[in-house]
Amino acid sequence: EIMMTQSPDTLSVSPGERVTLSCRASQSISSNLAWYQQKPGQAPRLLIYGASTRATGIPAKFSGSGSGTEFTLTISSLQSEDFAVYYCQQYDNWPPYTFGQGTKLDVK
């Protein structure tokens, strides 16, 4: 089973800032990585697939990069609606698909 590790667990940032979240796989997963956003009381929402392709309707302020074992999600100009928990998910080697433990974006 591939382990996904996200860092940091929590990130405190101010509105308007740019932030980068990290996700590391325990072995190479090529570009078979997705990112999700989850707000309190809501289901996760797909942001990025293929490590860098934005899902339908996702604004350009969200960008993903990386391949192999190291991946990042960058969010520019943070607004109030962006403060949420972000998860990465690998789909290279399954079953099972596996998720990272999540990074929570907090308002500083």
Place this chain on the structure above:
Amino acid sequence: QVQLQESGPRLVKPSQTLSLTCTVSGDSVTTGDYYWSWIRQHPGKGLEWIGYVYYTGGTYYNPSFKSRLNISVDTSKNQFSLRLNSVTAADTAVYYCARDLRHGNWFDPWGQGALVTVSS
């Protein structure tokens, strides 16, 4: 617009069977491009993929659940279902259904989720 909605008992006794159904609207479960997945999230924790079903009835399960899990599809009702046997308090979680792109394997969209509590 594709929507998924979970339904089923929200309280299950230990050792009994957890049963949930996901009703799909705006798409057909017989669309060959997708698998139909179940994912759960323990309170305040991360996400755990449980398994998926294809419209043919074929399934793929997380090995962690294999011995007590059954996922099925009802094409006539455009639904798919989860049955998890011999539950314990550790199975208390929010259960989500989600559409899983067959040649991609990311999840979009998700249902709103159903909190199922295992308690006597």
